[in-house]
Amino acid sequence: MLLESGTGICFFDAIRRTNKNARVVYFRRDRLDTIGASNYLVKLEQHLSRACDLVLVNSPRMAEHLPAGGKLAFAPQAIDKPAFDGCTVSPYPRSSRNAVAVGNMLFDSVAISAMARHSPEVMFHLFGNGMSGDYPSNVKVYGERPFADIIPYIKFADFGIAPYPMTERELYLAQSSLKLLQYSYCLLPIVAPDLLAGARDNVIPYDQAGEGDWKGVVERALIAARDPAWRDGILSWDESAARIEAELPRPAASSAGSPAARSLPGAAGWKAQSQSIGS
The missing domain is CATH 3.40.50.2000 (Glycogen Phosphorylase B;)
Structure with missing residues (x-):
């Protein structure tokens, strides 16, 4: 299941109740406090960042204030x-x-x-x-x-x-x-x-x-x-989708618990990585 930034994250607990084995990926496109979301959603997102199988961010700074322990990966923005x-x-x-x-x-x-x-x-x-x-x-x-x-x-x-x-x-x-x-x-x-x-x-x-x-x-x-x-480095949506697919948790790993995602690099690593793909 894929969740996007916004009110859709309210359905996380319902997804887990309906299918405990469902793998949930959260696309964190924007900071909720920047786009005017309620305090409830902002707090709920903090819980999601640890509870989801994977959180995808499209900027290094989008990961900076999330709590430790979540599984995070970088999914750069793309264009048509x-x-x-x-x-x-x-x-x-x-x-x-x-x-x-x-x-x-x-x-x-x-x-x-x-x-x-x-x-x-x-x-x-x-x-x-x-x-x-x-x-x-x-x-x-x-x-x-x-x-x-x-x-x-x-x-x-x-x-x-x-x-x-x-x-x-x-x-x-x-x-x-x-x-x-x-x-x-x-x-x-x-x-x-x-x-x-x-x-x-x-x-x-x-x-x-x-x-x-x-x-x-x-x-x-x-x-x-x-x-x-x-x-240089600007991705098409097909190229971005391929990178996202490579990050998704695999079914074979679900029986042994939450699958591992690529760990976030440190600040220097983020900068080098983001520059290499032009985002």
Whole structure:
């Protein structure tokens, strides 16, 4: 049985009661306290991290505050490479300058407004629910759209934006953020808060505490040379699924108790491993 971050973890005890031999794997995609989950779910997750047969995390930092004794493994984030590769038609007018922001998690509308006000020659395209704000006329809000419709806006943009209002707690997004991988696969410079500086070579940071040169930030993104190495190590979903399958507990081990999972490396090992796969 596979459980995802969120209310689904409430069914863990019911799964065990229904089938005591069921192997339960928990995909820890986000920190529950970051996405606004209840304190009950946050506490329940601590229990799950020891009781599940395996916990998969998509960032080294996602494992840091879990209690000892759980069976943990690294399952890196991935993207739909064929969908991006098959996209060949730009939605943008010829010779226009365009920025794209996808997804509303921890969305900083104030930063978007500031960028747009200081760069009226750039059109800013926002995809996702809950992105309303006091924007200038060069910001277009599309709301939620099918992912296939969004792909060309990402692929042919001049740069991507990851406007996370971050604290140290959210640093796991440096490895787990799907938009960072999608932008990088499309060779886009990424405008992002300074806490993500150095997370990827294509990040153009801005000062979250009070950026004084928004126009300069945007200009650096517009003129950045696109490096094919930005794609290195980004996995397709098929590649990610193969890695996850390799980590799953095997039936033969269940009769002898909970199967062993690969142990987590130390901090240096995590860094080397995550860099080697580009997450």
